[in-house]
Structure formats: structure tokens, C-alpha cells
Amino acid sequence: MHFSFFRSKKIDISVLVPVFSTEATLLRCLESVKRQSGQGFLLELVVVDDCSSGKDESGRSCMQIVRDFKKACGFAVQYIRHEQNKGAFEARRTAVYAANGERLFMLDSDDCLEEGALLRLLKYARESGAHIVHADARVVGKGDEHFMNEMQEKAHNIHVGVLCGRQIIEHFLIDMDIVGFMCIKLFDRELVLNALEHVPVVSCTMAEDYLLFLWVAYEAALHGYTYLGVKDTVYVYYVDNGITSRRTITDIKDWVKVVSTASVFTSIFSEIENLPEEEVSGIFDKRISDCIKQNCRSFLAHNILSYRQLVSPEIKPQAYELLCEYWGRDFVEDIEKQLKSDGLS
Numbered sequence: 001m002h003f004s005f006f007r008s009k010k011i012d013i014s015v016l017v018p019v020f021s022t023e024a025t026l027l028r029c030l031e032s033v034k035r036q037s038g039q040g041f042l043l044e045l046v047v048v049d050d051c052s053s054g055k056d057e058s059g060r061s062c063m064q065i066v067r068d069f070k071k072a073c074g075f076a077v078q079y080i081r082h083e084q085n086k087g088a089f090e091a092r093r094t095a096v097y098a099a100n101g102e103r104l105f106m107l108d109s110d111d112c113l114e115e116g117a118l119l120r121l122l123k124y125a126r127e128s129g130a131h132i133v134h135a136d137a138r139v140v141g142k143g144d145e146h147f148m149n150e151m152q153e154k155a156h157n158i159h160v161g162v163l164c165g166r167q168i169i170e171h172f173l174i175d176m177d178i179v180g181f182m183c184i185k186l187f188d189r190e191l192v193l194n195a196l197e198h199v200p201v202v203s204c205t206m207a208e209d210y211l212l213f214l215w216v217a218y219e220a221a222l223h224g225y226t227y228l229g230v231k232d233t234v235y236v237y238y239v240d241n242g243i244t245s246r247r248t249i250t251d252i253k254d255w256v257k258v259v260s261t262a263s264v265f266t267s268i269f270s271e272i273e274n275l276p277e278e279e280v281s282g283i284f285d286k287r288i289s290d291c292i293k294q295n296c297r298s299f300l301a302h303n304i305l306s307y308r309q310l311v312s313p314e315i316k317p318q319a320y321e322l323l324c325e326y327w328g329r330d331f332v333e334d335i336e337k338q339l340k341s342d343g344l345s
Contacts (some may be wrong), residue, residue: 011076012041013118013186014101018091019047019062022109023054026062026072030069032236033111039119044076046095047109051085063115076100087260089208090201092182096192106182106188110238121186123155129229131220132168133186134158134178137235148239152177155237163227166283169217178227180213182233187216194219198271205257207264207281207299214268214292221283250312255319259303262326265296300327300335305344 015033019026030045036042049062053256056065063079070077078098082091089121094104103125105118117135124133157170157179172178195215204211219225249255269292272284284292303323311319325333 009042010121011044011101013103014044014046014095014099014189015118016095016099016104016106017045017047017109018050018088018095018132019109020050020052020085020088020091021054022149023052023056023060023062023065025110026065027056027069029107029109029112030065030073032114033107034069034073034075035071035115037111038117041119041122042075042117044078044099044101045073046078046080046099048091048095048098049079049281050079050087050091051082065332086201087203087208087257088205089199089211090203092193092208092212093196093199094188096196099189102154102189103175104192105170105185107235108183108237110240111183112235112236112238118186120232121234124228124230124232128162128228129226130162131188131191131225132216132227132331134227134229135184135232135234136230136234137181137184137237139239141239147265151237151239155181155235158229158231159227160231160308162230163229164220165224165266166221166224168220168225168227169214169283169288172213172217173288173295174303178229181213181236182209188225191219191225194223199267200271204260204261204263206226207261210295210299211264211267215271224277247310248312249306249310249319250315252318252322253316255315255322256313258306259323259326261299261303265292265299268292297335297338300331301339303327304332304335304339 026201033045047062047066052062055061060068063081066079080094080098082094096104101121105121107113116232120292121133121135124130135157139152139155141148159177163171168178171181195212195218198218199211202211220227249258249273272280307319307323
């Protein structure tokens with residue numbers, strides 16, 4: 001299902017909002033987008049309903065929320081519904097392909113934009129000519145204090161200043177002063193479209209940011225795209241909801257979302273093997289490749305720790321088998337040995 005409302009003039013920014021079981025916070029998210037309009041640029045909203053069955057406090061579905069919102073928002077709105085759940089990455093892909101804006105901003109449906117965020121990002125992009133503008137976020141909510149502090153530290157991980165081409169992937173993977181979060185960056189649409197060409201259809205809800213930003217950084221290295229990092233808070237990241245909120249996992253479907261991280265790295269390694277050799281040697285050299293392999297091991301280690309700390313006892317046997325099915329039993333046992341040697345058993 002797809003309905004839309006367009007203006008004839010050029011759209012400057014498309015805000016992309018995937019929705020799955022977040023109807024309770026969706027209107028708050030959309031209202032924060034509405035407060036960005038009327039500031040001297042044209043805005044479009046693209047909402048992708050990933051076959052969600054949730055309701056808000058008034059009993060409205062995602063489609064009903066968007067329809068009611070569209071009546072009074074005053075800017076272009078698209079609503080697209082997947083007839084089956086495809087996961088966060090594919091919901092974003094659908095939104096990117098549908099977007100009409102020259103630039104894209106990805107906004108999770110349980111988060112918000114700060115006042116004037118898009119105008120500031122657009123000014124940074126226009127004044128610098130940067131294809132990626134990376135800004136800051138503040139983390140709020142009632143989650144575990146340690147986890148919230150960890151997320152805030154990640155959100156603050158910005159390389160302040162300009163980078164060009166290969167420097168972006170180096171700072172992302174080697175220097176690690178660019179967090180992979182997609183939701184605190186403004187992108188040229190062409191750059192994201194090029195990055196998506198490297199990712200076949202993939203079902204993943206975890207590590208989808210890492211997957212897409214890796215190929216954004218690759219395309220930047222290949223074609224000389226530029227990055228600007230600024231210490232300007234534009235985003236409000238809520239940790240109360242969703243699979244990243246560190247709540248106990250009692251439903252095996254939620255655990256599948258966690259271990260689907262494995263498909264991210266399967267996709268990455270498969271695509272690297274298919275790239276022209278001169279591109280692989282020029283961009284995915286040993287340092288970069290070693291970083292990706294280490295990231296793969298780190299994500300599996302995180303899955304194992306989540307299994308131990310968050311999975312409820314009644315689903316633990318099935319959850320462990322799924323962990324091994326997605327990652328490979330030998331690989332799981334290898335990382336378990338590493339965790340034990342590191343005192344994390």
C-alpha cells in the first residue's frame with residue numbers, strides 16, 4: 001500500500017522513518033519532523049510501515065496515524081506498507097528508493113529531531129559542500145544507566161572537521177572516531193543509492209547501520225565524496241523501546257533479530273569477494289579487512305554476552321541453537337573460548 005502527496009518544486013531533504021511496533025511513539029517522532037518545516041527549505045516525509053500490527057494509545061494503526069498527520073502537516077508525505085515484515089534494513093531501502101529529496105535523513109520512529117535540526121544540517125552541507133554531515137545526539141530514557149552512558153558515548157563519537165575519500169573509511173574502521181549510526185547524519189541521496197547497490201536483500205534488524213555505513217564509506221573512498229563532522233546536537237535517541245533497550249528477551253522472535261547480525265557480515269564478505277581486485281586492494285587493504293573481521297568477532301561476542309545476560313531461561317536452549325545456526329558452531333565456540341580467556345565467561 002502506498003499513498004503520497006507531492007509538491008512540484010525540488011525537495012531539499014527527505015526524512016525516512018521505518019516503523020515496526022513503534023506506533024506508540026510514532027506521532028511524537030512525526031511532530032518533531034513537522035517542527036522542521038517552514039524554515040526556508042522543502043521537506044518530504046517517507047514513512048515505511050514494515051508490516052507492523054501495533055497501535056497507538058488511541059487505537060490507531062501506523063497508516064491511520066500517518067493519514068491524520070498528513071492532513072495538517074503542510075509538506076510532502078509518502079506512506080508505504082510492506083505486505084510482509086522485511087526488517088529494518090529493507091524498510092530503509094524502500095524509503096531511500098521512494099525518496100525525492102536531494103538529501104536524506106534517517107529517523108527512527110521511536111526517536112525525535114531537535115528544534116531546527118534539519119535547517120542546521122542543510123546549512124552545514126551547503127556551506128561545506130560535504131556529501132555527509134555528521135552531527136551529535138543526546139540519549140534519553142529510563143534504561144539501564146550503564147547502557148545509556150555507553151550509547152551516549154557512542155553518539156558523541158564524531159570526527160570534527162572535513163574528511164575526503166578513503167579518509168572516511170579509515171576513520172570509521174581504523175581510528176574509530178566516526179560512529180556508524182545512520183540516524184545522525186545527512187546524506188546526499190546519490191551516495192546512499194550507490195551504497196545500496198552493494199547489499200543484496202538482507203533480513204536484519206541489528207547492525208543494519210554498520211552494514212549501510214560501511215558501503216557508504218566505501219563509495220566515498222571510490223568516488224571522493226566528502227564528510228563534515230560537527231558538534232551540534234540534532235537528534236534525540238530514546239532507549240526505552242526496541243531491541244537495543246537491554247530488556248530481557250523472552251520471545252524467540254526477538255532473539256532472531258539479535259542473531260541476524262550474522263547475515264550482515266555474510267553479506268559484507270560475499271560482496272567484497274565479488275568486487276574488482278583493483279578496488280579491493282585499493283580500499284579493502286589488509287588494515288581495513290582486518291578491522292572488518294575484528295568487528296565481526298566483536299558482534300558475535302556481543303551476541304554471546306546478550307545470550308547469557310538477557311535471554312530468559314525458558315528459551316535459552318533454543319536460543320543457543322539459533323546462535324550457532326546463524327554464526328556457525330565452530331565460530332561460536334571459538335569466541336566463547338576467547339571470552340573465557342578474557343575473564344568474561
